[in-house]
Amino acid sequence: MRQVVYRIITLPLLRLGFVFLLIFSNNLGAQDTAAEGDVAAGKALFNANCAACHRLNQKMTGPALANVEQRLYEEEGLDREWLNAWIRNSAALIEAGDSYAVKIWNEYNQTAMTAYPQLTDQDITNILAYTAAPPPAPVAKTDAAAQAVAGEPGISNQIILGALALLFALLAMALYLVKQTLNRFAEAKGIEVKVEEKRTPLWKAFAQNQFLVLVTSIFFLLASAYFVYGYFMQVGIDQGYEPVQPIHYSHRIHAGANAIECKYCHSSARVSKHSGIPSLNICMNCHKSINEVAGPESEYTNVTEEYSKEFYDGEIQKLYKAVGWDAAEQKYTGETQPVKWVRIHNLPDFAYFNHSQHVSVAGIECQTCHGPVEEMEIMYQHAPLTMGWCINCHRETNVNVKDNEYYTKIHEELSKKYGVDQLTAAQMGGLECGKCHY
Amino acid sequence: MKATFKAIAVLAVLISFSSCQKNSRPNYQYMPNMYEPVGYETYAESDAFNNGVEAQLPVEGTIPRGYSTYDIPDTNEGYELAKQSLQSPLDSVQVDLVRGKELYEIYCGICHGNRGNGKGKLVEREKILGVPSYDDAGRAITTGSIYHVIYYGKNTMGAYTNQLNEEERWQVVAYVEKLKADLEK
Numbered sequence: 001m002r003q004v005v006y007r008i009i010t011l012p013l014l015r016l017g018f019v020f021l022l023i024f025s026n027n028l029g030a031q032d033t034a035a036e037g038d039v040a041a042g043k044a045l046f047n048a049n050c051a052a053c054h055r056l057n058q059k060m061t062g063p064a065l066a067n068v069e070q071r072l073y074e075e076e077g078l079d080r081e082w083l084n085a086w087i088r089n090s091a092a093l094i095e096a097g098d099s100y101a102v103k104i105w106n107e108y109n110q111t112a113m114t115a116y117p118q119l120t121d122q123d124i125t126n127i128l129a130y131t132a133a134p135p136p137a138p139v140a141k142t143d144a145a146a147q148a149v150a151g152e153p154g155i156s157n158q159i160i161l162g163a164l165a166l167l168f169a170l171l172a173m174a175l176y177l178v179k180q181t182l183n184r185f186a187e188a189k190g191i192e193v194k195v196e197e198k199r200t201p202l203w204k205a206f207a208q209n210q211f212l213v214l215v216t217s218i219f220f221l222l223a224s225a226y227f228v229y230g231y232f233m234q235v236g237i238d239q240g241y242e243p244v245q246p247i248h249y250s251h252r253i254h255a256g257a258n259a260i261e262c263k264y265c266h267s268s269a270r271v272s273k274h275s276g277i278p279s280l281n282i283c284m285n286c287h288k289s290i291n292e293v294a295g296p297e298s299e300y301t302n303v304t305e306e307y308s309k310e311f312y313d314g315e316i317q318k319l320y321k322a323v324g325w326d327a328a329e330q331k332y333t334g335e336t337q338p339v340k341w342v343r344i345h346n347l348p349d350f351a352y353f354n355h356s357q358h359v360s361v362a363g364i365e366c367q368t369c370h371g372p373v374e375e376m377e378i379m380y381q382h383a384p385l386t387m388g389w390c391i392n393c394h395r396e397t398n399v400n401v402k403d404n405e406y407y408t409k410i411h412e413e414l415s416k417k418y419g420v421d422q423l424t425a426a427q428m429g430g431l432e433c434g435k436c437h438y
Numbered sequence: 439m440k441a442t443f444k445a446i447a448v449l450a451v452l453i454s455f456s457s458c459q460k461n462s463r464p465n466y467q468y469m470p471n472m473y474e475p476v477g478y479e480t481y482a483e484s485d486a487f488n489n490g491v492e493a494q495l496p497v498e499g500t501i502p503r504g505y506s507t508y509d510i511p512d513t514n515e516g517y518e519l520a521k522q523s524l525q526s527p528l529d530s531v532q533v534d535l536v537r538g539k540e541l542y543e544i545y546c547g548i549c550h551g552n553r554g555n556g557k558g559k560l561v562e563r564e565k566i567l568g569v570p571s572y573d574d575a576g577r578a579i580t581t582g583s584i585y586h587v588i589y590y591g592k593n594t595m596g597a598y599t600n601q602l603n604e605e606e607r608w609q610v611v612a613y614v615e616k617l618k619a620d621l622e623k
Contacts (some may be wrong), residue, residue, distance in 0.1 A: 010596040046511045047564075047568060048556070048568065049570070051567030051596050052566075052567065053593050060594070061593045061594055111593065112514045114574075117576060118575050169509075234465070235465065235468055236465060236468055240461050241465070242461040243462055243463070243464075246461055257546075257563075258548075258560060259559050260548055260559075260560075263544045264545055264601070267544075267545075267600075267602075271547060274480045276480070281597070282600075285591075285598075286566060286596075289566055290565055292581040338491065343463075348472060349475040349476070357623065380461065403563060420478075437556075
C-alpha cells in the first residue's frame with residue numbers, strides 16, 4: 001500500500017489493465033510486478049528514453065518491445081532481475097558472457113544499448129506496464145457528426161439548385177402555354193395579331209456606318225496588340241511552373257507544420273552558388289524512424305481529404321525504394337535508384353546568381369524570392385525571376401551595414417556620395433551589368 | 439452565316455493559345471541555346487560518366503581540398519575512443535557561439551530542442567521519440583563523443599557530415615557543450 005497517489009489517479013487504468021491481464025496472461029505470477037506499474041508514467045518514460053531505438057510492435061534499431069517481459073519469461077525463462085540488469089547496464093551483461101545477452105547483441109549488429117543506471121525499479125515497472133498495456137482502441141472521434149456537418153451544405157446546395165432549375169423550367173412552360181392560349185383566344189375572336197415589319201438588322205446598320213466600323217476596328221487592333229504583346233513578353237518566364245515530381249514531397253508538412261528550417265535540407269544555400277537538392281540520406285535522417293505519417297485520428301496529423309495517409313505512406317515507401325532501405329530488416333540493401341527530381345527554378349545561362357551571397361551575406365529570408373513555401377503542398381515558382389524583378393529588389397532593399405567594421409569606410413563614403421543614411425543594394429553596385437552578366 | 443463561323447473559328451484559335459499555358463510544363467523560350475548552359479550544370483544529366491549524372495563522388499582515396507580525414511572508425515570501440523580522447527581543434531578565440539547557435543538551431547534543434555533538453559518540435563509533435571537530453575547521465579557526452587556522433591550518427595540519428603563542414607561541426611560541438619553546461623546548472 002505504498003503507491004497511494006498513483007492508485008487514485010490511475011484506478012480506472014489499473015482496473016482495465018487487470019482485466020486485460022486476467023484474459024491474456026498465462027502467468028499471473030510474472031505479471032504481478034507489471035500490474036502495479038503506471039501505464040501513463042511508463043509511456044512518458046518510454047517515449048523519453050526507449051523510443052529512439054524501440055517501437056512496441058516493430059523492429060527498429062532495437063527489437064520490438066510489446067509484452068517484452070512476458071515474452072522473455074515464456075520464451076527464454078528470463079525474469080525481471082535479468083531485465084533490470086540489461087536495462088541498467090547491458091554492456092556488463094554482454095561482457096559477463098550471458099548467453100541471451102550476447103545473442104541479442106549479435107542479432108542487432110552489435111549495437112550497444114545506452115545504459116540507464118538512473119532508472120529506478122518503479123520506473124522500469126512503469127515502462128514494462130506500458131509495453132504490456134493493450135494498444136488503445138482506435139478513438140472513434142465524432143467522425144460521423146463531422147461528416148454530417150461537412151456533407152450538409154453540399155447536399156442542400158445541390159437540392160436548392162435542382163429546385164430552382166425545376167422552377168424555371170415550370171415557369172418557362174407556363175409562359176409558353178399562356179402565350180399559346182392567348183393566341184388561340186385571339187384567333188377565336190377574330191383579332192388579327194400584328195406581325196412586325198422586318199427592319200434592317202442591327203449588324204447591317206452597323207456595317208453601313210463607316211465611322212463606327214473604323215472606331216471598332218481601331219479598338220480591336222489595339223486590343224489584340226495588347227494581348228499579343230503580353231503573350232510575347234511572358235515567353236521564357238516560368239512563374240507558376242509546378243511540375244510533378246517523382247516523389248511527392250510536401251513543403252507544407254515539412255517546412256510548415258513541422259517547422260523544419262529550409263537550410264536543414266538545402267544546406268548548400270549557405271555556402272554555395274546553388275541551393276542544393278538534398279541527397280536522400282538527409283531524408284533518411286528523419287525517415288529512418290518516421291516510416292508512416294500520423295493518421296487523421298492523431299492530434300498532429302497533416303493529412304487532408306485530397307492527400308490521404310495511404311498516399312503519403314506510399315510516397316515514403318518510394319523513398320525507401322530509391323535509397324535502398326529495407327524497413328523490415330532496418331538496413332540498407334545497397335540497391336539504390338537515383339531520383340530524377342525536376343528542377344523548377346532555372347535562370348538563363350547568361351545570368352549569374354549566387355545563393356550564398358543572398359542567404360548568408362545579405363541574410364534574406366528564403367521566402368522573399370520563393371514565396372510562401374511553407375504553405376505549398378506542391379512546390380511552384382513564385383517569382384517571375386526576370387531582370388526587372390531582380391533590379392527592383394536591389395533598388396528597394398537596404399543593406400545592413402551594421403557591425404561590419406571592415407567595410408565601414410567604404411559604406412561612409414558611399415553614403416556621402418549618394419547623400420543617404422541607408423544604402424540600397426543598387427547603390428552598392430547592385431545594378432552593374434557585370435555583376436550578373438559576364 | 440459564313441462570317442459568324444469565321445469569328446467563332448478565330449475565337450477558338452485565340453482560346454486554344456491561351457490554354458496552351460500549362461503549369462506542369464516549362465514555358466517556351468525565345469532562344470534556348472542562349473538559355474541552356476554549354477558547361478555542366480549542377481545535378482544535370484551527362485553522358486561523360488557511366489551512371490549518366492554530372493554529380494559524382496570524389497575518387498576513392500582522395501581528399502577534397504580543404505577537407506581532412508577523420509581516422510576514428512564508426513564502431514563501438516571508435517565511439518569510446520573518441521569519447522575519451524578526441525579534443526576540439528578550436529581555441530577559445532576561434533569558438534564562435536553565435537554561429538554555433540545558428541547552425542545548431544538549423545540542424546539539431548528540430549529534434550534535440552533549442553535548449554538541448556531533447557524536446558524539439560518533432561519530438562513535441564510525436565514524430566520522432568526518445569531524443570535524450572544533453573545532461574543524460576547514462577550517456578555522459580563529451581567533446582569527442584559529440585563530434586563522433588555528428589560525424590557518423592548513432593542509432594536512429596543520421597550523420598551530419600555533408601550538411602556541416604569540419605569547422606562548423608566543431609562550432610556546433612562547442613555550442614552543445616554550452617547547452618549541456620546550462621542544463622546541468
